[in-house]
Amino acid sequence: MSSSQKHILDKEIAFLKGVGPSRAAHLRTELHLKTYEDLLHHFPFRYVDKSQIVKIKQIESASVAIQIMGVFKRFQEMGEGKAKRLVGIFGDDTGDLEIIWFKGIKWIRENLKAGVPYLLYGKPAIFKGRYSLTHPEIESLEEARLTQGIELKPIYSTTEKLIRSGLTSHAMSRLTMAMLSEVSHLGEENIPLNIRQELQLMDRSEALRQVHIPSNMRSLEAARKRLKFEELFYLQLQLVRQKRLNTKDQPAVRFQKVGDYFNIFYKEYLPFELTQAQKRVVKEIRTDVGRGYHMSRLVQGDVGSGKTIVALLAALIAMDNDFQVCLMAPTEILAHQHYHGIAAMLDPLLQRFHEPNALALLTGSTSKARKNEIIQLLQNGTIKLLIGTHALIEPYVQFKNLGLVIIDEQHRFGVMQRAALWKKAALPPHVLVMTATPIPRTLAMTLYGDLDISVIDELPPGRKPIDTRWKGDQSRAALFGFLKQQIDLGRQIYIVYPLIEESEALDYKDLEDGYESISRAFPPPTYQISVVHGRMKSEHRDLEMARFIKGETHIMIATTVIEVGVNVPNASVMVIESAERFGLSQLHQLRGRVGRGAEQSYCILMCGHKMSEESKKRMQTMVETNDGFKIAEVDLEIRGPGDLSGTQQSGILNLKISDLSKDQLLLSQARESVLTLIDEDPELIHSDNHVITSYLRKLASKKSDLSRIS
Numbered sequence: 272m273s274s275s276q277k278h279i280l281d282k283e284i285a286f287l288k289g290v291g292p293s294r295a296a297h298l299r300t301e302l303h304l305k306t307y308e309d310l311l312h313h314f315p316f317r318y319v320d321k322s323q324i325v326k327i328k329q330i331e332s333a334s335v336a337i338q339i340m341g342v343f344k345r346f347q348e349m350g351e352g353k354a355k356r357l358v359g360i361f362g363d364d365t366g367d368l369e370i371i372w373f374k375g376i377k378w379i380r381e382n383l384k385a386g387v388p389y390l391l392y393g394k395p396a397i398f399k400g401r402y403s404l405t406h407p408e409i410e411s412l413e414e415a416r417l418t419q420g421i422e423l424k425p426i427y428s429t430t431e432k433l434i435r436s437g438l439t440s441h442a443m444s445r446l447t448m449a450m451l452s453e454v455s456h457l458g459e460e461n462i463p464l465n466i467r468q469e470l471q472l473m474d475r476s477e478a479l480r481q482v483h484i485p486s487n488m489r490s491l492e493a494a495r496k497r498l499k500f501e502e503l504f505y506l507q508l509q510l511v512r513q514k515r516l517n518t519k520d521q522p523a524v525r526f527q528k529v530g531d532y533f534n535i536f537y538k539e540y541l542p543f544e545l546t547q548a549q550k551r552v553v554k555e556i557r558t559d560v561g562r563g564y565h566m567s568r569l570v571q572g573d574v575g576s577g578k579t580i581v582a583l584l585a586a587l588i589a590m591d592n593d594f595q596v597c598l599m600a601p602t603e604i605l606a607h608q609h610y611h612g613i614a615a616m617l618d619p620l621l622q623r624f625h626e627p628n629a630l631a632l633l634t635g636s637t638s639k640a641r642k643n644e645i646i647q648l649l650q651n652g653t654i655k656l657l658i659g660t661h662a663l664i665e666p667y668v669q670f671k672n673l674g675l676v677i678i679d680e681q682h683r684f685g686v687m688q689r690a691a692l693w694k695k696a697a698l699p700p701h702v703l704v705m706t707a708t709p710i711p712r713t714l715a716m717t718l719y720g721d722l723d724i725s726v727i728d729e730l731p732p733g734r735k736p737i738d739t740r741w742k743g744d745q746s747r748a749a750l751f752g753f754l755k756q757q758i759d760l761g762r763q764i765y766i767v768y769p770l771i772e773e774s775e776a777l778d779y780k781d782l783e784d785g786y787e788s789i790s791r792a793f794p795p796p797t798y799q800i801s802v803v804h805g806r807m808k809s810e811h812r813d814l815e816m817a818r819f820i821k822g823e824t825h826i827m828i829a830t831t832v833i834e835v836g837v838n839v840p841n842a843s844v845m846v847i848e849s850a851e852r853f854g855l856s857q858l859h860q861l862r863g864r865v866g867r868g869a870e871q872s873y874c875i876l877m878c879g880h881k882m883s884e885e886s887k888k889r890m891q892t893m894v895e896t897n898d899g900f901k902i903a904e905v906d907l908e909i910r911g912p913g914d915l916s917g918t919q920q921s922g923i924l925n926l927k928i929s930d931l932s933k934d935q936l937l938l939s940q941a942r943e944s945v946l947t948l949i950d951e952d953p954e955l956i957h958s959d960n961h962v963i964t965s966y967l968r969k970l971a972s973k974k975s976d977l978s979r980i981s
């Protein structure tokens with residue numbers, strides 16, 4: 272870039288014709304736009320097709336924005352207080368149309384002139400059989416002449432304050448065009464030629480121009496594709512480079528061989544045949560730990576996909592190489608379940624090897640004497656696999672030779688806790704994180720760029736999909752009848768109440784009221800009920816849980832404390848009260864507690880009367896699919912990536928043009944390109960890649976949001 276051009280893009284917007292100090296100040300405070308360059312990157316959020324003008328009488332579909340040419344006739348002010356709105360009547364030779372404004376009323380009043388024709392763009396809505404436009408874009412014919420020949424009119428986001436100072440979307444468009452006419456070269460290319468050719472990406476300067484002044488639909492799409500790719504490419508590049516830096520500094524233990532623990536277990540004691548997906552993931556782990564680099568791997572699998580056995584097989588590989596393993600679970604209940612489940616599979620092998628003490632359990636409630644024994648057996652290497660809770664992080668827990676850390680249900684653990692486990696070995700142990708919170712793969716790549724990802728995308732054979740129903744309160748009597756039938760058939764039932772973190776008291780009251788009405792409908796001694804909630808002492812809670820697991824109680828009334836991992840195959844009905852108050856991924860987690868045995872299982876979503884469109888969509892999605900990844904996609908669509916549980920990081924992604932829920936293909940392509948690039952030229956020294964290093968320098972010098980990610 273020549274220095275004068277560089278200078279031009281750094282110029283302040285205040286110098287642009289028609290801006291001046293007051294508008295410039297508004298642009299800075301409202302939209303953080305300061306320089307030409309900022310304005311250049313303030314992309315339109317949609318476009319209006321100007322190639323057609325619709326007559327008022329022909330308005331039908333409300334799904335797309337249309338263009339109307341109407342003469343402004345008069346205003347009508349309506350409503351009061353919050354419902355206050357301004358209505359304007361426009362007409363063409365076929366009829367009249369109402370335009371409605373809730374905001375910016377003063378400015379509209381001052382600027383629209385009766386008897387003057389205007390072009391209006393907006394999405395028509397229908398109310399009581401009449402069409403109207405709310406907050407349409409309005410352009411005078413004179414203004415329209417300036418944009419003549421432009422088929423697609425860009426619409427920019429603005430704010431009410433900006434509109435009051437005259438900076439409507441249209442004015443923003445004019446400013447941008449003025450800027451574009453002043454600057455011929457819109458910045459250096461930053462994607463290497465080979466990648467642009469391979470993916471047929473428009474060049475940068477052209478894309479930046481086209482995105483503001485598209486010549487036609489095709490070049491607009493090409494421009495947007497290019498700019499999205501660029502954004503995602505640099506996002507991935509920074510994540511991947513960060514990861515390389517981490518692992519390069521950390522020499523890791525190498526699990527060179529696969530020996531008797533693994534092989535004999537696999538041949539003789541594996542209780543079922545692995546699914547293809549499980550085999551693939553085990554292989555990925557095996558390759559990873561054999562390389563001499565540090566492994567940080569996230570295993571994603573829907574509830575019930577069989578992550579435990581994968582973890583166990585990974586543990587056996589570590590044991591074959593004389594390393595110890597610890598498996599950490601988020602709750603006492605889960606730690607117990609893992610211990611008993613794994614003991615059942617592993618004990619025969621350990622007996623055969625005369626190593627009855629190789630497997631142990633350590634939790635907060637382990638007795639002092641046993642604790643001391645465990646510490647000793649860990650240090651002399653007798654214990655090979657230690658299962659436990661947060662207790663494993665305590666400083667007194669010291670291993671002889673820790674080689675692998677497995678963390679189950681990752682979203683309950685923070686980075687700090689991961690780090691604390693690392694400190695327990697001379698070389699950082701390999702880390703395997705198992706999570707049942709499905710995140711669309713591409714999003715996971717973005718958010719966990721520092722972890723490698725394996726996906727178990729297949730359920731063990733023979734699972735029946737859970738029959739999910741969505742009911743209102745009027746169905747309660749029928750529900751109780753159904754539950755009794757199920758109990759008569761020998762099944763067990765969960766009834767879950769929402770946990771309201773801000774108000775434990777309220778949460779508890781919900782559960783208490785529920786308990787009362789349920790124990791009235793299901794009286795002892797015929798029916799036995801367990802109750803589990805967060806306010807109980809953990810011994811008491813475990814006791815209640817244990818009664819349910821053993822089949823001594825028929826109904827388990829609980830708050831979401833039972834959400835993760837619990838496995839009671841005989842429980843075949845999950846009732847979720849006030850289901851509309853749960854997020855999708857949480858509903859799916861809860862539902863995953865049933866459907867673990869051979870019986871047909873049910874999930875009943877009990878909802879209140881008042882439901883938002885969004886909660887209806889959540890219920891509908893639950894009814895329609897059992898697939899955790901599909902559910903995660905819908906969740907992503909509804910809430911955006913910033914709200915997905917455990918993905919708070921995404922809040923700082925601050926993407927300008929890409930949409931992670933829609934641009935997943937591009938995201939994968941960007942990631943592929945980055946991985947190939949880094950494999951071929953890790954230090955980015957090849958001359959073809961100078962465009963990248965100089966752009967990275969620019970990003971760093973601007974201390975942009977993007978560089979904060981890593």
Ligand code: ADP
Pocket residue numbers: 543544545546549572573574575576577578579580707731732838867
């Ligand atoms: P999750 O992925 O939710 O942790 P688990 O590891 O608890 O799932 O497995 C769920 C159930 O499926 C367990 O009872 C387990 O024994 C069983 N299972 C796992 N893999 C297979 C398989 N390949 N074939 C049959 N059953 C399996």
Ligand code: MG
Pocket residue numbers: 578579679836
């Ligand atoms: Mg599990």
